[in-house]
Amino acid sequence: MLxxxxxxxxxxxxxxxxxxxVVRGGTDLVDRRPLPAAEIACEGAAVTGSQASGAKVEPxxxxxxxxxxxxxxxxxxxxxxxxxxxxxHNFTPAQVSGHYWSALALKRVEAxxxxxxxxxxxxxxxxxxxxxxxxxx
Amino acid sequence: xxxxxxxxxDALINLGCAATLSNAVALYQGxxxxxxxxxxxxxxxxxxxxxxxxxxxxxxxALAPGIAEGHELVISGTxxxxxxxxxxxxxxxxxxxxxxxx
Numbered sequence: 001m002l003x004x005x006x007x008x009x010x011x012x013x014x015x016x017x018x019x020x021x022v023v024r025g026g027t028d029l030v031d032r033r034p035l036p037a038a039e040i041a042c043e044g045a046a047v048t049g050s051q052a053s054g055a056k057v058e059p060x061x062x063x064x065x066x067x068x069x070x071x072x073x074x075x076x077x078x079x080x081x082x083x084x085x086x087x088x089h090n091f092t093p094a095q096v097s098g099h100y101w102s103a104l105a106l107k108r109v110e111a112x113x114x115x116x117x118x119x120x121x122x123x124x125x126x127x128x129x130x131x132x133x134x135x136x137x
Numbered sequence: 138x139x140x141x142x143x144x145x146x147d148a149l150i151n152l153g154c155a156a157t158l159s160n161a162v163a164l165y166q167g168x169x170x171x172x173x174x175x176x177x178x179x180x181x182x183x184x185x186x187x188x189x190x191x192x193x194x195x196x197x198x199a200l201a202p203g204i205a206e207g208h209e210l211v212i213s214g215t216x217x218x219x220x221x222x223x224x225x226x227x228x229x230x231x232x233x234x235x236x237x238x239x
Contacts, residue, residue, distance in 0.1 A: 026186075031188070032181075032185075032186065032187050032188035033187075033188045033189070035187070037186070037187065039183075039186040039187075041186070064183050064184070064186040064187075066182075066183055066186060066187045068239075069218075069220070069236060070238075113182065113183070115182045115189075115220075116191055116220045116221055116234040116236065117180045117182050117187075117189040117190060117191050117192075117236060118189065118192075118218075118220070118236025118237055119182055119183075119187055119189050119236075121182070121183050121186075121187070123183065123186075
């Protein structure tokens with residue numbers, strides 16, 4: 001499941017709208033001060049089916065877009081927001097680490113935040129799903 | 138009899154705080170420089186997706202009349218913008234949230 005992170009990160013890094021952005025994964029051990037930045041992280045998963053033969057796992061992937069707070073921040077976020085949705089919504093990762101993942105679907109968009117720390121951002125969450133089969137003992 | 142018997146004492150305390158605890162010099166709209174208590178606290182907004190700092194700046198509000206959210210304040214040579222409210226407390230002391238303009 002976590003192997004999806006690098007695939008989604010690579011896809012975002014290829015976006016022209018994010019050329020000047022730092023795109024990183026939630027598991028990356030990196031300096032998180034450079035901005036603008038897009039971070040993709042797994043926020044957990046729902047188990048939508050569980051039987052003796054296996055389970056259906058539907059992880060949520062959140063993309064957080066953050067820029068320096070300024071009079072241009074909303075415009076920067078809006079442009080990146082549209083690009084990220086265009087890239088990930090309905091994108092099918094296909095087979096990753098032996099599991100076939102369904103197409104990503106945009107599920108939620110958080111309220112934008114214009115923080116007192118001088119950063120502004122917005123986060124959106126996508127979901128996908130795959131079946132994990134039980135091994136035969 | 139004055140209706141605000143403690144106003145002078147409040148002003149004296151604010152003056153004393155600024156004189157002894159100020160750690161930075163601020164400029165507002167090209168006026169005279171004044172001492173401020175500038176504090177910086179590590180913060181990780183957006184659930185840790187960003188490493189940032191929250192900054193506060195305290196001083197007697199009378200030193201920057203009319204200051205409001207979005208205004209610029211130069212602190213120790215760096216231009217900051219005011220974020221959030223600028224209402225002083227009952228003594229006239231104001232604690233502003235600021236962030237670097239650039």
